[in-house]
Structures are given as C-alpha cells and as structure tokens.
Amino acid sequence: MDSRDKHQVTKNNHLLQAMSHAFDGIITMLREERNMRYHVLAAFLVVLAGIFFHIRATDWLWLLLVIFLVFAAEFLNTVTEAVTDLLVSHHYDVEVKKAKDVAAGGVLIAACFAVLVGLIIFGPYVMRLLK
Numbered sequence: 001m002d003s004r005d006k007h008q009v010t011k012n013n014h015l016l017q018a019m020s021h022a023f024d025g026i027i028t029m030l031r032e033e034r035n036m037r038y039h040v041l042a043a044f045l046v047v048l049a050g051i052f053f054h055i056r057a058t059d060w061l062w063l064l065l066v067i068f069l070v071f072a073a074e075f076l077n078t079v080t081e082a083v084t085d086l087l088v089s090h091h092y093d094v095e096v097k098k099a100k101d102v103a104a105g106g107v108l109i110a111a112c113f114a115v116l117v118g119l120i121i122f123g124p125y126v127m128r129l130l131k
Contacts, residue, residue, distance in 0.1 A: 008021075025075075029074070029075060029078060033074065033078055035074060035107075036071075036074050036078075039070050039071060039074055039111075042114075043067045043070075043071075046063055046067065046118060047063075049122060050063060053122065053125040055121060055122075055125070059121045062117050062121060063117065063118070063121065065117075066110070066113055066114035066117045066118075067114065069110045069113065069114065070107070070110045070111055070114050072110075073106050073107040073109075073110040073111075074107055076103060076106065077103040077104055077106065077107045080099055080100060080102075080103035081100055081103065084096040084099050084100060
C-alpha cells in the first residue's frame, strides 16, 4: 500500500488485518442497514426468551443456526444490492431488479424458517405458561 494512499488495494497480509476488515463490515451493516438492526433486535429477544424458558441445548443449537442464517442472508442481500448498484451506476435495470428481488427473497425465506423454528421451540413453553 502506497503511504500516500490510505485505501488498501492489495490482499490482506495478516489474519488480524483480515479480521479488522471483517469487523468493519459488521459495523457497516449495523450502521447502514435498518433491516439488520431489526434482525439483531429479534435475535436478542429470542436469546432472552431462551434464557427465560431454560430451553435445552439442542433448542439453542437450532436457534443459533437460524439466527446466523438470517444474518448471513442479510449480508449477502446487502452485497448483492451494493454490487449491482455499482455495476449499473444506480440506474434501473430489469436484471438488477431481478438479482435484488431474489436476494431479498433469500432473506425472507431464512426469516420464515427462523420464525417456524421459533414457534416449534417456544410454542410448548408459551402454552404451559398460558395454562
């Protein structure tokens, strides 16, 4: 990297450098993507519910799986949006719309799966609480 240029244009030299860039990406997602903040809030509430109901270890594994699946889908959706917008200079293109819609659909499918897993896990606990 040229000392006059503060932007890295070469491959990461060290694991810590790569991790730093990854954390920058996570912070960017939390700052700039409203839906990611909603997913984090939902995950926090699910974790609190899991603690409250003292769910089993296998239930924790399912919850963590769907939480991180939704996070990953949201990251990929954001990448798709950013790259396609860059390719067409933020102008409308039917193929870009298709790519964005498909990526958003992936997030929706992941979120629906997460809701179903949550209902299966928490349903019996909530029913016992309501009796």
